[in-house]
Amino acid sequence: xxxxxxxxxxxxxxxxxxxxPIRQDRVVIGLLLVFAFVVVPLIGNQYWLxxxxxxxxxxxxxxxxxxxxxxxxxxxxxxxxAFMAVGAFMAYNFVLRMPWxxxxxxxxxxxxxxxxxxxxxxxxxxxxKGFYLAVATLACQFFVLWxxxxxxxxxxxxxxxxxxxxxxxxxxxxFDTPVRKYLFTLTVxxxxxxxxxNLMRSETGRAFMAVRDMDVAASVIGxxxxxxxxxxxxxxxxxxxxxxxxxxxxxxxxVEPEAFTLDLSFRILFMVIIGGVGSILGSFLGAAFIxxxxxxxxxxxxxxxHTFGVELSHAMVSNLELIIFGGLIIFFLIVEPNGLxxxxxxxxxxxxxxxxxx
Amino acid sequence: MLAGGLLAxxxxxxxxxxxxLIYKASGVFNFAQGAMVFFAALTFVSLTERGWNxxxxxxxxxxxxxxxxxxxxRVVLRPLVNxxxxxxxxxxxxxxxxxxxxxxxxxxxxxxxxxLGIPDVPIEWLSQKWNVNISQFDLFAAFVxxxxxxxxxxxxxxxxxxxxxxxxxxxxxxxxxxxIPLQHIWAIVWGVAGFVALVAGLxxxxxxxxxxxxxxxxxxxxPVLLIGGFESIPGAIIGGLIIGTTEKLAEVYVGPMVGGGxxxxxxxxxxxxxxxxxxxxxxGEKHIDRV
Numbered sequence: 001x002x003x004x005x006x007x008x009x010x011x012x013x014x015x016x017x018x019x020x021p022i023r024q025d026r027v028v029i030g031l032l033l034v035f036a037f038v039v040v041p042l043i044g045n046q047y048w049l050x051x052x053x054x055x056x057x058x059x060x061x062x063x064x065x066x067x068x069x070x071x072x073x074x075x076x077x078x079x080x081x082a083f084m085a086v087g088a089f090m091a092y093n094f095v096l097r098m099p100w101x102x103x104x105x106x107x108x109x110x111x112x113x114x115x116x117x118x119x120x121x122x123x124x125x126x127x128x129k130g131f132y133l134a135v136a137t138l139a140c141q142f143f144v145l146w147x148x149x150x151x152x153x154x155x156x157x158x159x160x161x162x163x164x165x166x167x168x169x170x171x172x173x174x175f176d177t178p179v180r181k182y183l184f185t186l187t188v189x190x191x192x193x194x195x196x197x198n199l200m201r202s203e204t205g206r207a208f209m210a211v212r213d214m215d216v217a218a219s220v221i222g223x224x225x226x227x228x229x230x231x232x233x234x235x236x237x238x239x240x241x242x243x244x245x246x247x248x249x250x251x252x253x254x255v256e257p258e259a260f261t262l263d264l265s266f267r268i269l270f271m272v273i274i275g276g277v278g279s280i281l282g283s284f285l286g287a288a289f290i291x292x293x294x295x296x297x298x299x300x301x302x303x304x305x306h307t308f309g310v311e312l313s314h315a316m317v318s319n320l321e322l323i324i325f326g327g328l329i330i331f332f333l334i335v336e337p338n339g340l341x342x343x344x345x346x347x348x349x350x351x352x353x354x355x356x357x358x
Numbered sequence: 359m360l361a362g363g364l365l366a367x368x369x370x371x372x373x374x375x376x377x378x379l380i381y382k383a384s385g386v387f388n389f390a391q392g393a394m395v396f397f398a399a400l401t402f403v404s405l406t407e408r409g410w411n412x413x414x415x416x417x418x419x420x421x422x423x424x425x426x427x428x429x430x431x432r433v434v435l436r437p438l439v440n441x442x443x444x445x446x447x448x449x450x451x452x453x454x455x456x457x458x459x460x461x462x463x464x465x466x467x468x469x470x471x472x473x474l475g476i477p478d479v480p481i482e483w484l485s486q487k488w489n490v491n492i493s494q495f496d497l498f499a500a501f502v503x504x505x506x507x508x509x510x511x512x513x514x515x516x517x518x519x520x521x522x523x524x525x526x527x528x529x530x531x532x533x534x535x536x537x538i539p540l541q542h543i544w545a546i547v548w549g550v551a552g553f554v555a556l557v558a559g560l561x562x563x564x565x566x567x568x569x570x571x572x573x574x575x576x577x578x579x580x581p582v583l584l585i586g587g588f589e590s591i592p593g594a595i596i597g598g599l600i601i602g603t604t605e606k607l608a609e610v611y612v613g614p615m616v617g618g619g620x621x622x623x624x625x626x627x628x629x630x631x632x633x634x635x636x637x638x639x640x641x642g643e644k645h646i647d648r649v
Contacts, residue, residue, distance in 0.1 A: 076444060124630055124633060124634065127633065127637045128633050128637045130443065131387045131443070131588065132584060132588070132638070132639070134387075134447075135581070135583065135584050136584065136626070136629070136630055138577070138580060138626055139627055139630055142623035142626060143623040145622075146620070146622055146623055262577075266451060269448070270448070270451075273444070273448045277444075315462070315466075315467060319459040319460075319462045319463040319467075320459065320463065321459070322455050322458055323456050323460055323463065326451075326452040326453060326454065326455025326456035326457075327452070328452075329452035329455070330434055330449050330452040330456070333438065333441075333449050333452070334437040334438060334449075337438070337441050337442075337445050
């Protein structure tokens, strides 16, 4: 109903290969970006930007990273938080020890470090797959956190193991308020998301998908297994690493290794599943859902205690939230196992045919 | 020391058994096993603290666990038949949250002590004679684990239900085609897994007290699974013994060199090394990939 792509013909290869080949899509994306860059900072208050939208963007980026690995290349990983931790702590060290390189190169280097760690822990994926691999990536999760806690170099010999992220300065411009931090995060996330969208349509992305669908068949048609799988781990960890650096610099400010526990890995995995496995859009939808949902539950519980006069204890509320959260995940998996992105796709198809049923 | 490691390994195996059971029979990697262990132990301990008779509490807890298994099958698994394994895995993580919330909502979150009447202090003459620290409880745990494996092995190999279970594990469709009631089988398996969780919960509860940390026991059992193979009951025992001993040895010989605290990841690294040689674990089924 919203729009139809009739009458848009492609007359050159460049047109055929655009990221968004349909004009209305381009307009919508453009408007969304304008909204995100201009309108949100104007209307959003400090709390919303700092405590809600920025973490949403960061987690969306991490989800995107995991989605590249799990959704596109079909390799299940439970070590996402560890890669984020590597990114966060290496970014801190690069900015601390090599201040002349600037924050953005430091972030890129931190991402590359995370990618290196990812490749090392991705090596078992050449031999094992499925749940064996998932459990093997747990080794990464525990080992990395242990290393960060044990080796004082990473935390610059801080006695508590807590680091305080430096203020981000790019070309003399200081990103210190929540609005500015939000803009910085948004820029990084936008650039990386577009890159990912593009990458997944390239030879590399198609090789990932071939490996996901059936790796024996993929290697038979000449896709190098080792290169593809390790590249998937590398790219995914790079995204997670940058997300981790942002997590430390624009969201938390002060971080300790315990901020990146297995729980965070699971939350990001939930975002992938609920958003939609193998979908860039799904990564954002899933992240939005999981970040906003607990807040919604909180509001609901306070509303219940107000209207019915039932005073719920704090522990009771948090337990109830846990139950509802778990139940909702199961419900979601049963109703739409392919995630929110699939729902969006179905809605689009229905609207195309509207007002006719078929 | 070696004996201590072996007996610690037995404790891991107890938890790993629950994973194996469900994976073997339904191909579901049940992450909620840890939460089930916690739920079972907490229910039992809360009932006994309310002055219930030991056996009565045990029977009621067992009934609750079996019921939980059946409800899980009905509510979670049945609608998800034929979904990819990762979806089922995620569903069990959801189940983990529900169980953790539920058990603390009902029974509160304060830690409890658990006493089965078997002393958990080193037997004196053993430690004096051979310098081995083994408590009566260690031996009891080992005996329970052994008995459990024997019972399960007989159940799987000799009985009608066991044969049906193995058929279902092999191929859902073929099993259905020869008239095996898939849903009953799954309910049975989850019920048995609940029973195993109860046993593991009691053993770990005596050792560490019944508290929320009990859910992390599941994470300790995962490397055991990797080594033993996801589909093998004896594998769970052997894997547990290997992990238990290497962990103990590493704690003593490697730990001081790197500053301790290695027990969080060492088991995983051992498991990884095993996997590099045998990708499906020691006793896991070999998968042949066909295009």
